[in-house]
Amino acid sequence: MNVIKWREMEPQQVTEEGASKTTIRVLLGPDLGVPNFVMRLFEIEPGGQTPLHSHEWEHEIFILSGSGICVSTEGETPVGVHDAVFVPPGEKHCFRNTGDEMLRVICLIPATFSHRQ
Amino acid sequence: MNVIKWREMEPQQVTEEGASKTTIRVLLGPDLGVPNFVMRLFEIEPGGQTPLHSHEWEHEIFILSGSGICVSTEGETPVGVHDAVFVPPGEKHCFRNTGDEMLRVICLIPATFSHRQ
Numbered sequence: 501m502n503v504i505k506w507r508e509m510e511p512q513q514v515t516e517e518g519a520s521k522t523t524i525r526v527l528l529g530p531d532l533g534v535p536n537f538v539m540r541l542f543e544i545e546p547g548g549q550t551p552l553h554s555h556e557w558e559h560e561i562f563i564l565s566g567s568g569i570c571v572s573t574e575g576e577t578p579v580g581v582h583d584a585v586f587v588p589p590g591e592k593h594c595f596r597n598t599g600d601e602m603l604r605v606i607c608l609i610p611a612t613f614s615h616r617q
Numbered sequence: 618m619n620v621i622k623w624r625e626m627e628p629q630q631v632t633e634e635g636a637s638k639t640t641i642r643v644l645l646g647p648d649l650g651v652p653n654f655v656m657r658l659f660e661i662e663p664g665g666q667t668p669l670h671s672h673e674w675e676h677e678i679f680i681l682s683g684s685g686i687c688v689s690t691e692g693e694t695p696v697g698v699h700d701a702v703f704v705p706p707g708e709k710h711c712f713r714n715t716g717d718e719m720l721r722v723i724c725l726i727p728a729t730f731s732h733r734q
Contacts, residue, residue: 501689501708504701527701528677536727537654539677539701560645560656562679562723564699572618582681584621584644584656584723591618606679606701608725610653 502532506541514542514550518594521548527606537608542595544568544603549596557613559587566603568596619649623658631659631667635711638665644723654725659712661685661720666713674730676704683720685713 504527511523521544528539544550544566552571567580572593579585579595587593597603621644628640638661645656661667661683669688684697689710696702696712704710714720 501687501691501694501705501710502703503687503694503696504703506699506701527679528703532703533705534677534703535675535706537677537725539679539725541701558652560651560654560725562644562656564681570618570620574618577618577620579620582623584623584658586619586621586645586649586651588618588650589652593618606723608654608656608677 502528504528511543516551516553518551518553519549521545521597522550530611534611536611538611539606539608542605542607544595544597544605546597546600546602548603550594552592552594554590554592555613556589557610558589559585559593560608561585561587562606564604564606566597566601567599568603569598570595619645621645628660633668633670635668635670636666638662638714639667647728651728653728655728656723656725659722659724661712661714661722663714663717663719667711669709669711671707671709672730673706674727675706676702676710677725678702678704679723681721681723683714683718684716685720686715687712
């Protein structure tokens with residue numbers, strides 16, 4: 501077993517077009533030989549957002565702190581601390597921090613796509 | 618997309634032999650048609666524990682609150698709030714709440730095994 505302390509990991513800026521004020525850390529991923537899915541932690545500063553995009557894989561998300569909106573084909577959905585969010589494959593989406601504290605989420609994807617976000 | 622508020626879900630007692638004072642909620646699972654992995658939330662009361670067992674699938678865990686130990690083939694490993702934990706397939710393990718507040722974790726498994734724990 502492995503115990504990972506994310507505060508000891510260096511965050512990487514998300515550079516995909518449309519992203520702003522957002523970092524990623526891969527907590528449980530290829531380095532540990534995870535067989536099926538990868539756990540990442542994102543931090544989105546107030547006013548920041550992830551890119552508005554769609555892809556063939558799903559997101560399973562749990563919000564650790566902060567609040568914001570998820571923009572999707574369904575419009576703008578408020579999300580906040582301790583919500584779990586499922587974004588199905590193919591659905592356009594982005595997360596925007598509309599609050600005044602860090603929007604911190606864990607977000608899992610299939611390991612097959614772990615080189616993507 | 619789906620936003621799930623776990624506090625509105627009814628917890629189910631974990632009844633597997635060896636478990637005590639532990640409940641489970643399936644946050645993102647078959648009801649939503651998740652394609653690859655299932656997110657569950659466990660609450661382990663002070664003094665409680667999950668069963669000491671092994672199985673052919675992995676756990677990917679994130680600790681939301683509390684503290685305790687993970688008992689595994691590697692001995693007893695302290696775990697606490699905001700640790701991420703990977704338990705590989707086949708490794709014997711249990712989580713025990715040795716603190717004085719609720720040990721609350723999210724724990725993901727492959728969807729193939731979502732009828733198990």
